Amino acid sequence: MKLLKKILKIVFALIGVLIIAILIIIGVDAQRTKYLNIDHIENGDISSYLITHVNVVPMTQDTVLTDKMVYIKDGTIQTITENININGVEVIDAKNKYLMPGLIDMHVHVWDRYELGLYLSNGVTAVRNLWGMPMHLRIKEDVNNDEIISPMFFTTGPKLTGPEFIGDDNLNLKTPEEAKNKVISYKERGYDFVKTYYGLTPELFEAVLDQAKKSWVDIVAHPSQKVPYSYHFDPQIKSIEHTEEFVQQPLGYDLDTVKLKDVVDLYAQAEYSAHCPTLVVFNNIYQMLIDDNILESESMQYMSPLIKRVDSRAQFDRWHNTKLEDPSVTERIKNQHDFHLYIIKKLHEANVRIICGTDSGIGVTSPGFSIHQELKFYKEAGLSNFEVLKTATVNAAKTHSIMNNMGTIEAGKVANLILTDNNPLSSDLSALEHPSTVFVNGRKLDRKTLDSFEEKAKDRKNLLASGIRYAENLIIEK
Structure with a gap:
């Protein structure tokens, strides 16, 4: 004893x-x-400003409102006008720069708070995190309580899958009752959305849809291979993720334009469904295949050390070994990426609402920076600058009711804004890459502060944490 x-x-x-x-x-x-x-x-408690001599890109239409004044009070846009006298607020002379809504990345995976600064530095003023964990509830709470400077933060709960084991990062559901209880639990605990994932069976999927409807919670769907692709067109599902899933599921890895038309028609007929492409994360497979030193690149210095140690290395090794066994894989991946661009073109022509998402934070897709490549791919697919910018502003904001207060520059909208030197509607989209000023909830961040966010996040040592x-x-x- x-x-x-x-x-x-x-x-x-x-x-x-x-x-x-x-x-x-x-x-x-x-x-x-x-x-x-x-x-x-610095001045982090100030959220009221009068911006003068500014060219406004409102994103309500394809236009620029020249030489305007924009009054922001307590983080909300009050008015856009020719002339106004406001006392007691800081006046910012924009010197004929261009003011547009902040960018929204609708598909990210956040691993730590350093990444919040990286998104802001790249003009991203709202993110939809799609790999929910307890730490994200704490981030969300601190953001909503105005304790930290951050993009507006929305998150799903853990990914819901079927009974077969796909990975330790997923929640394996076995019964419809368990599926319903998880939806209830996630809503009660503060997760904003439910994410359905690979492997959900029809019975389980139906239970999730039914409870989500009862609990008034939106669903974000990574298509499940256990149900037809058409199954994902339900009013409760607000967006369907990943253009690559067109090829991997309904097209059966066949780059067939005739079969594609049927899938595009499904989207066109379901006005409530948005598509979130995440083209950049698939293209990064091609980048890994053509660049043996990609893991040592500068962009990788901004990735989570945990992801670099585990996921980035595993993905690189997988594709490197595949290339050794089958050298033709590089061309196949490039052809599929090009077909993804064609899919985006056809979706756009069918007036399908496309929302910008990058899948950043995993593999070699760096937080914040990757959105600029994603937007350029949409431009390459045939969208105009205005149509490209809509995907990351007004289109994204329409997806969920809790995001409707952003995406355009109008009275009553939250002051999530970026100030650029050049006109993003007529210039190269690279004008967005280093905004001179970012406003998030009306709080002003100058380029010096934004650069310091990048420096703090670079090559960080928080693997154990x-x-x-x-x-x-x-x-x-x-």
Whole structure:
């Protein structure tokens, strides 16, 4: 008995040491991201401004409103006018720069708070995180309570899959009752949306759809191969992800334009369904195939060290080994990417609402930066600058009712804005890459501050902290 007590005492002591070590690691990481705290941002408590001599790109139509004044009060756009006198607020002379709505990335995977600054630095003022974990609820709470400077933050719960094991990052559902309970739980805990994923059977899918409708929660769908692609066209499903899934599911890996027409018609007939392409993440397979040194590239210095250690390396090795076994894979991937551009062209011609998403944060797709390549792909597919910008502004904001207060420059909309030196409607889309100023909830971030966000996130050393947060997800959500 005495020996047992000694063993238990040692075990409890070791557990105590482990808990203390975990708290220290998480605490140190929290200290390193304090630069995002509102009280650490210069004038971070100010959200009222009068912007003068500014050319407004309202995104309500394909036009520029020249030499306007924009009054922002408490983070909300009050008026866009020729002339107005407002006392007691800072006046910003835009010097004929161009003001447009901030960009919205509708498909991201956030791994830590450093990435929030990377999105802002690239003009992304709202994100839809599609790999929900407990840490994302904490981020969302801090954003909503105005404790940190961040893009507006929306998140799904954990990915819902069927009973077969796809990966430890998914929630495997086995019964319809369990599916319904998970939807209820995610809504109650504060997740904004439900994400359905690969492997959901018709029975389970129907249970999720039914409960989502009852719980008034939107669904974001990664198509499941266990049901027909047409099954995903339901009013509760607000967007269907990944253009590559056209090829992998309804087209059966056949780049067939005749079969494609049937899928495009499904979208065109379902006005409530948006499509989120994530072209850049698939194209990055091609980039890995043609660049043996991609893991050492500068953009990879902004990736989560946990993702670099696990996912980035695994993806690179997978495709490198595939190329060794079958050299023709490079051409096949490039041909499929080109077909993706054709799909976007056909969706656009059919007036399907396209919403910008990158799948950033996994593989070699860097947070924030990747949105600019995604937008350029839409331009390459045949969209005009205005039509490209709609995907990341007004189109995205229409997807969910909780996002309707952004996406355009109009009275009553939240002041999520970016100021660029050149006209994004007529110039190269690269004008968006380094906005001179970003406003998020009316708070002004100048280029110096935005550059500091990039510097803080570059080559960060938080592998253990990220691993602990991921372990927390496995313990709590599984």
